[in-house]
Amino acid sequence: MRVLVTGGAGYIGSHVVKQLGAAGHDATILDNLSTGRREAVLSGKLVVGDIGDAKLLDQVLHQGRFGAVMHFAGSIVVPESVVDPLKYYSNNTGRTLELLSACVRHGVERFIFSSTAAVYGMPDKVQVSEDEPLAPINPYGASKMMSERMIIDTAAASPLRYVILRYFNVAGAEAEGRLGQAGAGATHLIRVACQTALGRRAEMTMFGDDYSTPDGSCIRDYVHVEDLAEAHLQALDYLARGRESAVLNFGYGRGHSVREVIAAVKRVSGVDFKVRLGERRAGDPAQLIAANDKLRAAFNWEPKRPGLDAIVASALAWEKRLA
Numbered sequence: 001m002r003v004l005v006t007g008g009a010g011y012i013g014s015h016v017v018k019q020l021g022a023a024g025h026d027a028t029i030l031d032n033l034s035t036g037r038r039e040a041v042l043s044g045k046l047v048v049g050d051i052g053d054a055k056l057l058d059q060v061l062h063q064g065r066f067g068a069v070m071h072f073a074g075s076i077v078v079p080e081s082v083v084d085p086l087k088y089y090s091n092n093t094g095r096t097l098e099l100l101s102a103c104v105r106h107g108v109e110r111f112i113f114s115s116t117a118a119v120y121g122m123p124d125k126v127q128v129s130e131d132e133p134l135a136p137i138n139p140y141g142a143s144k145m146m147s148e149r150m151i152i153d154t155a156a157a158s159p160l161r162y163v164i165l166r167y168f169n170v171a172g173a174e175a176e177g178r179l180g181q182a183g184a185g186a187t188h189l190i191r192v193a194c195q196t197a198l199g200r201r202a203e204m205t206m207f208g209d210d211y212s213t214p215d216g217s218c219i220r221d222y223v224h225v226e227d228l229a230e231a232h233l234q235a236l237d238y239l240a241r242g243r244e245s246a247v248l249n250f251g252y253g254r255g256h257s258v259r260e261v262i263a264a265v266k267r268v269s270g271v272d273f274k275v276r277l278g279e280r281r282a283g284d285p286a287q288l289i290a291a292n293d294k295l296r297a298a299f300n301w302e303p304k305r306p307g308l309d310a311i312v313a314s315a316l317a318w319e320k321r322l323a
Contacts, residue, residue, distance in 0.1 A: 001240065002026045004066045004108075006051050006099065007073030008044070009036025011181050012114065012167075015174060015229035016070060018042045023233055028064050030057075031073065040179055051095045054102070061106040068110035068236055069103055071096065074143075077187060078118065081140035092143035093150075100154050110239040111151060111162040112232060117221075117249070119145045119166060122285045129291040130166070130247050137283045148247070161245045163235035168221040168251035168290045170228055172311040173318035180225075180318030189261055190222065190312060194319045197269035204273070206258050208280035211287075217258035219287040221251035224305035224314070234299040246298055251290025252306050264312045 008017045008029030013036070020027045021043025029041050032050040049056045051073055074092040075081070081088040096113075103111060118141030119134045136142040151162050171190040173180030181191050196204040209216040231250055238246070256264075266272055295301050305311065 001067040001236065002028070002064055003236070004060065004064055004069045005029050005044070006069070006071045007031055007036065007114075008070075009033060009038060009040050009046065010072060012170060012225060012228060013070075013072035014040035014042070014179050015225050016072070016232045017044055018174070018179065019229045019233055020044065025236075028060065028066070030060060035183055037182055040182075042178060051099050054098060057098065057102045058105070061102055061108065066108055068112065068239065069099070069108050070112045070114075070232060070236075071099060072114045074114070076140065077185075078138050078140045079187070081138050081143070085139035088139045088143040089146075092140075093146045096147040097150055100150055103160065104154065104158050109159045109161060110236070111155075111160055112235050112239070113147065113151055113162060113164045115144050115148055115164050115166045116141065117166050117168045117251070117288060117290065119148065120288070122283065123288070126287045127253070127289045127291045128249070130249055130294055152245075155245055161239055163239060163245070164247045165231060165235065165250045166248070167228065168223055168249070168288065170225050171222050172224040172226065172305070172314040174226060175314060177317060177321055180315065180322075182322065189220075189258060190265070190315050191319070193262055193265040194269070194312070194316045196273045197265050197271040197316065198319055198323070202274065203276050204262075205276045205278040206262065207278045207284065209277055210280075213257055213286055215257050215259045218284055219255035219257045219289065221253070221255050221289045222261070222308060222311055223250060223252055224303070224311050227303050227305050230304070231295070231299065231301065234301060238298060243298070246294070248295045248298060249290040249292050250295060251292055252303055253290055253292045255287060255289040256308050261308065261312075264308050265316070268309055268312045269316055
């Protein structure tokens with residue numbers, strides 16, 4: 001299939017593009033390279049530009065005659081979204097509106113969207129299902145929730161069908177070492193811990209140790225980026241087979257605490273680095289784990305890389321290559 005991938009030079013998008021190429025799909029990548037990297041595009045054709053450029057978007061969609069669009073482009077840093085909310089409503093919500101409008105104009109009938117567990121906010125349940133009420137507590141989550149609603153409403157009024165994947169905590173890197181998280185200002189726990197183990201940070205901070213969890217630190221559902229990338233190809237196949245639109249959590253259905261993640265990085269790296277205790281961050285739920293029954297049923301999905309040590313090892317190897 002011919003597939004347009006927005007944000008395909010970024011962390012998750014580039015892993016998906018690589019797998020699209022390996023599976024024989026013809027990918028065109030539209031990325032403004034604000035956070036993506038040209039060298040991360042390992043297959044397909046890269047078009048440097050912004051999805052906010054309606055003229056360029058029309059030109060690319062007209063020439064490509066795509067069977068599907070995969071939409072990864074957007075801003076993803078939660079604290080930044082609180083400081084600069086309009087950037088997030090513009091980059092995430094506004095540009096999704098422009099992209100959807102262009103898809104309708106050009107007859108694109110399959111749409112796969114990169115969403116987030118941040119749409120749930122602070123759920124009461126430990127294991128969160130797709131039926132949980134959406135109550136985001138920051139502009140990042142709200143911007144994604146609004147985008148989801150636009151996709152759902154557009155599909156109700158057009159031939160468009162969609163898969164919305166709500167990611168939990170994505171980490172790790174490609175086994176061959178060509179792709180991984182890059183860029184300055186890392187905020188994700190596993191990457192921060194790996195950088196500390198490699199001496200690029202003097203210490204790292206654990207935010208709170210008095211949560212109602214077994215060891216007092218927050219628990220999250222960590223997933224390997226390559227498993228997530230494969231799920232996007234399964235979503236493409238799902239829609240190609242004429243299946244109904246779906247909103248699906250992407251997580252392993254089990255959690256690891258901050259202390260467990262830090263211990264895993266120390267174990268895998270062999271370095272006992274310094275961890276400072278900080279205050280709780282506003283809006284951090286004690287536990288956030290995916291209920292993934294719908295994903296398993298829709299795609300007949302099973303994770304291939306669910307071990308925390310395997311995720312950490314791939315992330316650490318990637319950070320070493322960045323040196």
